[in-house]
Amino acid sequence: ELEGLVRRRGTAQGLARRAQIVLLASEGIENKEIAARLGAMPNTVGTWRRRFAEQRLDGLYDEPRPGAPRQIGDEEIAETIRLTLETTPRDATHWSLRSMARAVGHAPSTIHRIWTAFGLQPHRAESFKLSSDALFVEKVRDIVGLYLVPPERALVLCVDEKSQIQALDRTQPVLPMRPGQIERRSHDYTRHGTLSLFAALDAATGKVIGRCFKRHRAQEFLKFLREIEANVPADLDIHIVMDNYATHKTSTVRAFFLKRPRWHIHFTPTAASWLNQVERFFANLTEKQIRRGVHRSTQELETAIKTYIEAVNADPKP
CATH class of the missing domain: 1.10.10 (Arc Repressor Mutant, subunit A)
Structure with a gap:
């Protein structure tokens, strides 16, 4: 043995x-x-x-660990799980630790241990959206294939725009963080205009080409495409991943691509912008630079955005 x-x-x-x-x-x-x-x-x-x-x-074999005996049996645990999954309290859409504790006659800490052990989080909910694109599977395979096995002698760029970024200033000075006190800011704010950011994320390196405009029409998009053209070596093909926004499909934009055979367009399925990796860049920009930033003009906002892009490009991560 x-x-x-x-x-x-x-x-x-x-x-x-x-x-x-x-x-x-x-x-x-x-x-x-x-x-x-x-x-x-x-x-x-x-x-x-x-x-x-x-x-x-x-x-x-290990001896039994010392400690107080368990105060709740398997049947009670199973009933707590059943109530959590199959019922709701009379006054709410979901159970809380306290309401479930009252319902089953145990301490909130006991309910917390049960929910943690079985991965139950009644206080949380997520939303989702299903794409109705008839070519959903084909488009997903195409774009994921680009990410995993990019073509030789080519650059894969994830392109999109973050429109109507507001330059906001608070009506009172921001009170900085101090020991025992978090940063505080007034609820009210003053608007100082908006900017739109066009960005292209290199899927292989994580580097970003970005440019701000006051508007986000087809003509601004074309200016940005020409900037990409100028930044990519002439001997490389350019594969663009982008969504189905109307600006990306105007006749002038289509004419631009038709005249340039090294450009290859890959549209994400409808309602599936999560496939476009540049969305992660936009989310990080919002979280790290825009949401808590104080910008008294669109010039200050543009400077902050450029500073963030420079920091990303100094230490890019795909």
């Missing part, structure tokens, strides 16, 4: 080590030598030899 414990894949590492100690001891090897072979302490070897001599195989 000891040899079986050592060989069996499912045996816990600690239990297998104890079985090895006993097997080596049965060969007449001293504790110091066993400890050296197994990387253990001699007193540890002695402990498990003694446990085996007194209790045989049972002595190699």
Whole structure:
């Protein structure tokens, strides 16, 4: 049985080590030598030899841990889970720790442990949207294939615009963070205009080409495409991943692409902008620079955006 414990894949590492100690001891090897072979302490070897001599195989297993006995049975746990999944309280759309604790007669801490053990989070909810694009699967495969196996001698750029970014200033000075006090700002704000940011994220390197405009029409998009053209070496093809926004499909934009055979367009499925990696860049920009920023003019806002892009390009991550 000891040899079986050592060989069996499912045996816990600690239990297998104890079985090895006993097997080596049965060969007449001293504790110091066993400890050296197994990387253990001699007193540890002695402990498990003694446990085996007194209790045989049972002595190699861990003893029950000390602590208070469990106050709730399996049936009560199952009922708590059932109530969480299948019912709601009379006065709410979902259970809270306190309301469930009252319903089943246990402490909120007990409910918290049950919910944590079974991955239940009644206080959270997520939304989703299904694409109705008839070519959804084909487009997903096309774009994911670009990300995983990009063509040789080509650049894969994820392109989109973040429109109507507001330059906002608070009506009172921001109160900075202090020990024991978080940063505070007035609820009211003053608008100082808007900007639109066109960005192209290199899927392979994480570098970004970005340019701000006051508007986001087809003519601004064309200016941005020409900037991409100027930044990409002439011997590379350009594969563009972008969504179905009307600005991307005007006759002037289509004419631009038709005259440039090295450009290849890959549209995301409708309602599936999550496929476009530049959306992650926009989310980070909003979180790190825009949401809590104070911008008293569109010029200040544009400077902040450019500073962020420069920081990304200094240490890009795909």
